[in-house]
Amino acid sequence: MTTPDPDLTALAAAVPPGVREVCRVLVAAGHEAVTVGGAVRDAMLGRDPGDWDIATSAHPPEVQALFSHTIPTGLQHGTVTVVIGKGKAREAIEVTTYRGEGAYVDGRRPTSVVFGVPLVEDLARRDLVVNAIAYDPVAGVLHDPFDGRGDVVAKRLRAVGDPAARFTEDGLRIVRAIRFAATLEFALDLETEAAIPSALGSLAKVSRERVKVELDKLLGAPRPGPALEIARRTGVLAQELPEAVTGDDAAWRQRVAWIDALPADAVLRATALLGGVDGAAADACWRRLKGANDERDRLVRLIKAAWTGMCPDAELRRVLAAAGRARGQDLVTLWRARPAVDVADAAGTILDRGDPLAAGDLAITGGDLMKELGIPPSREIGRLIEKCLEAVLDDPSANTRARLLDLARS
Numbered sequence: 001m002t003t004p005d006p007d008l009t010a011l012a013a014a015v016p017p018g019v020r021e022v023c024r025v026l027v028a029a030g031h032e033a034v035t036v037g038g039a040v041r042d043a044m045l046g047r048d049p050g051d052w053d054i055a056t057s058a059h060p061p062e063v064q065a066l067f068s069h070t071i072p073t074g075l076q077h078g079t080v081t082v083v084i085g086k087g088k089a090r091e092a093i094e095v096t097t098y099r100g101e102g103a104y105v106d107g108r109r110p111t112s113v114v115f116g117v118p119l120v121e122d123l124a125r126r127d128l129v130v131n132a133i134a135y136d137p138v139a140g141v142l143h144d145p146f147d148g149r150g151d152v153v154a155k156r157l158r159a160v161g162d163p164a165a166r167f168t169e170d171g172l173r174i175v176r177a178i179r180f181a182a183t184l185e186f187a188l189d190l191e192t193e194a195a196i197p198s199a200l201g202s203l204a205k206v207s208r209e210r211v212k213v214e215l216d217k218l219l220g221a222p223r224p225g226p227a228l229e230i231a232r233r234t235g236v237l238a239q240e241l242p243e244a245v246t247g248d249d250a251a252w253r254q255r256v257a258w259i260d261a262l263p264a265d266a267v268l269r270a271t272a273l274l275g276g277v278d279g280a281a282a283d284a285c286w287r288r289l290k291g292a293n294d295e296r297d298r299l300v301r302l303i304k305a306a307w308t309g310m311c312p313d314a315e316l317r318r319v320l321a322a323a324g325r326a327r328g329q330d331l332v333t334l335w336r337a338r339p340a341v342d343v344a345d346a347a348g349t350i351l352d353r354g355d356p357l358a359a360g361d362l363a364i365t366g367g368d369l370m371k372e373l374g375i376p377p378s379r380e381i382g383r384l385i386e387k388c389l390e391a392v393l394d395d396p397s398a399n400t401r402a403r404l405l406d407l408a409r410s
Helices: 009-014 017-028 038-045 060-066 119-124 148-154 163-169 172-183 190-194 197-203 208-219 225-233 236-240 249-261 266-273 279-288 293-306 313-323 325-337 344-353 366-373 379-394 401-409
Strands: 002-004 033-036 053-056 070-074 079-084 091-097 099-101 113-115 134-136 141-143
Touching: 009 038, 017 033, 017 053, 017 060, 017 079, 017 091, 033 038, 033 119, 038 148, 060 070, 060 079, 060 091, 099 119, 119 141, 163 172, 163 190, 163 197, 172 197, 172 208, 172 225, 172 236, 197 236, 208 266, 225 236, 225 249, 249 266, 266 293, 266 325, 279 293, 293 313, 293 325, 313 325, 313 344, 313 379, 325 344, 366 379, 366 401, 379 401
Parallel strands: 053 091
Antiparallel strands: 002 141, 033 053, 033 134, 070 079, 079 091, 099 113, 134 141
């Protein structure tokens, strides 16, 4: 299906001038050149397309010969980055030769690529129909052999061709499909979803870092719940994040409602997703997924405190102290969104009031204790500071120099 389309005005207007110019140069030299993939899809949806990629019938040496500044980004895969413009107008645009692919034997990458195939074959190797649309900005023509535009209109996600084959070839396509269900807020086609369980072996071969990237994008979607439900019922969640599948259906529904009510923060939502596991399990989970150290520390601190219920202020101050003041507002956000939990207002009051929560908040220092009590530097100073902190966690009004020195003397 290759047709001029009078309704593509918005898509045409969305193509950046630099992308249009690169396509114009390629076409003028006798080659085909089209924009492909997510940018075309997003422009059709009225979203910000982000990066634009170009596919062309030209081979990499031909692309390099046509432009004065190119970078051999991935010649083995047919990709050349074309740099045009100067200064603030400088743009780097990826141009990839139409290619077919050999067999997949590792569940991740083809054993070979073949250049010189027609555009329809290049589109046929892509994961989802909505990502297999091409637009020629020079001729104003949409190339849509699998009716991706129909899927965009229907808000539907289908695999290109046989879904079982697509997922078995590359296991990353499984989590990408589920992630797109969240970020695009599209429904996953039933036949496409049904092919996931039998392809989980291919997903197991995908690096944990790549899985983590997809999980972060899913959790950053406006409403992750429906996509998480797909991951749960297809077995993806049990394989990739088994810590999240504890509890019965009612507990799961509560967690999903909590996740959807939280702001689009992957760590906050992961705290709810993990469903009450202890800190050690959360730490092991994020290490397995290769999460950043600061992100993992934040998650573990929140996990340890997130299931706190209404309690006396002294106990709540200890919970906030263990999490750290920097994580206090995170906890308030978590508690405010959690169904049937009313601790958020009390915690917010404690934070707004500035109640002391750490040794650095005390009205005295270790140096004060050494000077006033004549004690040399020692573990005893640390023990006395801990005792003073315990006292002000019980009663913030005790946080005065005089009262804390009296306590230390006693």
